[in-house]
Amino acid sequence: MVILGIDPGSRKMGYGVVKMEGNNLQYLGSGCIVTGTEALHLRLLVIFDAVTAIIEQFKPEHMAIEETFVAKNVQSTIKLSESRAVAMVVGARAGLEVFEYTPMQIKQAVVGYGAAQKNQVQYMVKNILHLNGLPQSDAADALACAICHGYTNKVSVVLGRTTGAISSVNGRWRSPTKW
Numbered sequence: 001m002v003i004l005g006i007d008p009g010s011r012k013m014g015y016g017v018v019k020m021e022g023n024n025l026q027y028l029g030s031g032c033i034v035t036g037t038e039a040l041h042l043r044l045l046v047i048f049d050a051v052t053a054i055i056e057q058f059k060p061e062h063m064a065i066e067e068t069f070v071a072k073n074v075q076s077t078i079k080l081s082e083s084r085a086v087a088m089v090v091g092a093r094a095g096l097e098v099f100e101y102t103p104m105q106i107k108q109a110v111v112g113y114g115a116a117q118k119n120q121v122q123y124m125v126k127n128i129l130h131l132n133g134l135p136q137s138d139a140a141d142a143l144a145c146a147i148c149h150g151y152t153n154k155v156s157v158v159l160g161r162t163t164g165a166i167s168s169v170n171g172r173w174r175s176p177t178k179w
Contacts, residue, residue, distance in 0.1 A: 004060035005146025007138050008084035010043055011035055014138030017058045020150040027129040028058055030139035040079060044086050051090040063091035063098045064149035101148050109148035
């Protein structure tokens with residue numbers, strides 16, 4: 001299974017792609033979509049085009065994306081949510097199953113501690129994926145999201161449970177099954 005992880009942002013959006021075969025995770029690629037300081041609608045268009053290109057290049061089956069956290073600045077939270085929505089729409093339009101994880105779930109899965117620092121996430125992503133160096137911060141967060149989904153999906157398959165995908169079947173949205 002190929003998983004695209006997304007760390008949303010309206011100015012910088014991290015992405016990471018991993019392949020999970022059995023219990024093994026393989027690094028396929030990562031980076032950061034930098035949108036600049038243009039008007040928001042133009043930055044959202046950059047995100048749309050970039051995520052579309054990433055999906056065409058790596059052909060993932062699942063997308064894992066970090067949920068929006070409520071920041072002190074309401075405008076920043078709204079812009080973050082809008083950029084996140086664009087990525088989710090691109091994924092859904094490409095036929096991917098889209099899964100959402102909280103920052104705490106992602107850190108817990110990768111580091112073993114839900115309040116881990118960014119440098120701890122980078123270090124663990126480097127070790128889990130056997131990378132030569134630390135990935136850029138936003139890319140590391142996106143890779144951590146993909147790793148979290150890989151681990152969560154693996155456990156869910158073993159237990160026969162669904163993980164809460166947002167997906168569409170014949171144009172009609174279906175809700176995730178609760179555990």
